[in-house]
Amino acid sequence: MGMTVVEKILARASGRGAVKAGDVVEPAVDLAMSHENAALVINQFLEIYSGTGREPAIWDPSKVAIIFDHRVPAESAKTAGNQKKIREFVSRYAISKFHDIRGDTGGICHQILPESGYVRPGAVVVGTDSHTTSHGALGAFAFGIGATEMASVWALGTALNVEVPGTILVEVEGEFGPYVGPKDLILHLIGLISAQGANFKVIEFHGRTIRAMSTSGRLVLCNMSVEAGATAGIVPADEETDRYLRDEAGVESVQEHVTADPGASYSRVISIDVSSLVPQVACPHAVDNVRSVREVAGTSVQQIVIGSCTNGRLDDLEVAAGILRGKKVARGTRMLVFPASGRIYAEALRKGFIADFMNSGAVVMNPGCGPCLGVHEGALGDNETALSTTNRNFKGRMGNPSASVYLCSPAVAAASALEGVITDPTEGRN
Amino acid sequence: MGNVVLKLADDVSTDVIYPGRYMATVLPTETPQFAFADNAALNAALRGGQVPPGSVIVAGKNFGCGSSREQAVSALKGYDLTIVAESFARIFLQNAINLGLHIVTAPGVRASVGDDLTVSGENVLNGTTRLSYAVERLPQARQAIIDAGGLIAYTRKRLLDTAAGVTHT
Numbered sequence: 001m002g003m004t005v006v007e008k009i010l011a012r013a014s015g016r017g018a019v020k021a022g023d024v025v026e027p028a029v030d031l032a033m034s035h036e037n038a039a040l041v042i043n044q045f046l047e048i049y050s051g052t053g054r055e056p057a058i059w060d061p062s063k064v065a066i067i068f069d070h071r072v073p074a075e076s077a078k079t080a081g082n083q084k085k086i087r088e089f090v091s092r093y094a095i096s097k098f099h100d101i102r103g104d105t106g107g108i109c110h111q112i113l114p115e116s117g118y119v120r121p122g123a124v125v126v127g128t129d130s131h132t133t134s135h136g137a138l139g140a141f142a143f144g145i146g147a148t149e150m151a152s153v154w155a156l157g158t159a160l161n162v163e164v165p166g167t168i169l170v171e172v173e174g175e176f177g178p179y180v181g182p183k184d185l186i187l188h189l190i191g192l193i194s195a196q197g198a199n200f201k202v203i204e205f206h207g208r209t210i211r212a213m214s215t216s217g218r219l220v221l222c223n224m225s226v227e228a229g230a231t232a233g234i235v236p237a238d239e240e241t242d243r244y245l246r247d248e249a250g251v252e253s254v255q256e257h258v259t260a261d262p263g264a265s266y267s268r269v270i271s272i273d274v275s276s277l278v279p280q281v282a283c284p285h286a287v288d289n290v291r292s293v294r295e296v297a298g299t300s301v302q303q304i305v306i307g308s309c310t311n312g313r314l315d316d317l318e319v320a321a322g323i324l325r326g327k328k329v330a331r332g333t334r335m336l337v338f339p340a341s342g343r344i345y346a347e348a349l350r351k352g353f354i355a356d357f358m359n360s361g362a363v364v365m366n367p368g369c370g371p372c373l374g375v376h377e378g379a380l381g382d383n384e385t386a387l388s389t390t391n392r393n394f395k396g397r398m399g400n401p402s403a404s405v406y407l408c409s410p411a412v413a414a415a416s417a418l419e420g421v422i423t424d425p426t427e428g429r430n
Numbered sequence: 431m432g433n434v435v436l437k438l439a440d441d442v443s444t445d446v447i448y449p450g451r452y453m454a455t456v457l458p459t460e461t462p463q464f465a466f467a468d469n470a471a472l473n474a475a476l477r478g479g480q481v482p483p484g485s486v487i488v489a490g491k492n493f494g495c496g497s498s499r500e501q502a503v504s505a506l507k508g509y510d511l512t513i514v515a516e517s518f519a520r521i522f523l524q525n526a527i528n529l530g531l532h533i534v535t536a537p538g539v540r541a542s543v544g545d546d547l548t549v550s551g552e553n554v555l556n557g558t559t560r561l562s563y564a565v566e567r568l569p570q571a572r573q574a575i576i577d578a579g580g581l582i583a584y585t586r587k588r589l590l591d592t593a594a595g596v597t598h599t
Binding site: 395 | 520570584585586
């Protein structure tokens, strides 16, 4: 019996010849990422050692990454205190993959990890953030865990009691039409299989459309796989992965690709042809409440957000800037743009996208999670509606339980900003 | 167990259980005050001590989906609540096991607010409707963490075992 990509990764990481879905393994961890919730991980980590008479020790500080992104710069004294405590811990335990609040090397964890070359094909990556699934875009097995589980990883270097997940194979064929892309594909898939459709499973993406897709687009697919309940999303590494690692992440060494065996066993196979796909939107208050943009066109929006770990990358900013260039955001609508990292911000500045945004009336913010999780800037007023390129629209998500959030691609967000209502970018632009 | 104090539908996210704006609060002694913060009546009842320990929340499928925030578990544990759901989202389930929140997976479970639920053997019994529902058992590997008293105790034991030369396979 052949193995899927994730079965192969887990077999190697747990020192076994072969594993199959349902087996319980303890894989060695290659990268362990946290953001500000490292404050809680630190508490739990120290608690493990309490009463043992042993000095707390991180199994391998070079494999721990901590990135400040959720509340940057700090919105409160409490957050600033957490960040200060984490900095002291980072310094004491010599954690080198630390990204503080900085304009050059800072940004959102799910952009910093790939662009810094920290994620390699075939690696086991854990993160105290559900969108850790993003890193499957580089052919790694990457999944979200809680803070206590991370404390255990820091101590032992392995993830305990991991059940090898079954795999859903998604085959994607066809060419995207203008202003249709990876975000529309993943929203369509989530709508198709529901928010529970991939629970405890991996989504493995294949097909010519995926092979032709940039790593930036693959990050969108893997990022939002968790919104279908998936443990992980994964795109098996290929030449594009090599290109990204070499050209964009500065990784010189050739990376071994892990590919699925012929005859690997899949729990479900889904085929999608994107050539007829139209722009998609997830309606309030569930990510699987997906419709075509046309069905909700004309809905009035007070806030547009472009950014986040899902859609704050250079190609996202490029398509949005192209639509906004020389035009104005509608009165009564405010638009916020959050580049995913300092590096992306600088490139967008060089390419003139930032000027396009500002001239159109959009506010360009510093890289970070921003309003996506409702803890920082960009909160919504009572009964307001937002249209956002982020990944969740649960009740209360943007800081106000009476507000509504629609999720979409950067093209839909930009076209809608000009009109002040949800707008299909393919209409009038072909 | 106890009486049902809240009945929820499918896909209840951790944003609903513990809103993101309180995420800077991490201590298990402090998180309970923000449990279901956007449900003012329930939050007030919890904080006011009107929900007795052992009370039950009954939910549909995929309870705890979304963010990995562990506060969603520590906040509920602070009131010694039991969550009976048709299914749980993966990270929430693991966090609940790791921290020792009492969770019961019972596919098809039906109950209304006020019903009395008890776990009897391998079933959840709704004492009000007299209907019973099979409990889905946890995989053995997860049960081991519960038996150890949570993941901190389990990891501590593993560390000490490793130091003493005991191997785990």
